[in-house]
Amino acid sequence: MKKFLDLIKKRQSDRKYISRPVEKEKLFNCLEAARLAPSASNSQPWTFVVVNEPVLTKKVGKAAMGPLMSFNKFASQAPVIVAIIMEKPKLITELGGHIKKKEYPLIDIGIAAEHFCLQAAEENLGSCMLGWFDEQKIKDLLNVPEEKNIPLLITLGYTPENYKHRKKIRKSIDKFVKYNTYDQ
Numbered sequence: 001m002k003k004f005l006d007l008i009k010k011r012q013s014d015r016k017y018i019s020r021p022v023e024k025e026k027l028f029n030c031l032e033a034a035r036l037a038p039s040a041s042n043s044q045p046w047t048f049v050v051v052n053e054p055v056l057t058k059k060v061g062k063a064a065m066g067p068l069m070s071f072n073k074f075a076s077q078a079p080v081i082v083a084i085i086m087e088k089p090k091l092i093t094e095l096g097g098h099i100k101k102k103e104y105p106l107i108d109i110g111i112a113a114e115h116f117c118l119q120a121a122e123e124n125l126g127s128c129m130l131g132w133f134d135e136q137k138i139k140d141l142l143n144v145p146e147e148k149n150i151p152l153l154i155t156l157g158y159t160p161e162n163y164k165h166r167k168k169i170r171k172s173i174d175k176f177v178k179y180n181t182y183d184q
Helices: 004-010 024-035 054-063 091-100 104-122 135-142
Strands: 046-051 080-086 126-130 149-157
Touching: 004 104, 024 046, 024 104, 046 054, 046 104, 054 080, 054 135, 080 104, 091 104, 104 126, 104 149, 135 149
Parallel strands: none
Antiparallel strands: 046 080, 080 149, 126 149
């Protein structure tokens, strides 16, 4: 089994896909990884709408380019697009979020989405989380109730053989870690 840090280094936002379908077992494993993600008060405030019907995937991919049609042009190449719908959390989570001024469901969805994407990397699948898209168009295409929000889409599929793995460029650890006090 690979070391966890190796898996994290392998996972990247992939923006090019081939038309090869994603096997049901691999898709299930990604969904299962997301299902097992922790959430505040175990609310699991999400519904994953898996779009894998080719004609609908193209339409959702086009809507993922956003109203200006300038972002996420690769999305319509993906054989699978997952829309994450934010659901109402448990009452205790909702009250705690109101008191603490935190949107726990968004945090929870971020954790579940990353679990999904890490499992995709383990399955040798490419993935990319998208936050910029025409939400209303996607709601219409997927019959999502008007009062619901779609915070994220995830594209999923196989990348071309010659697709490069990019070296992660991040701040050095001493630039964002402080011990015992913010003011150092």
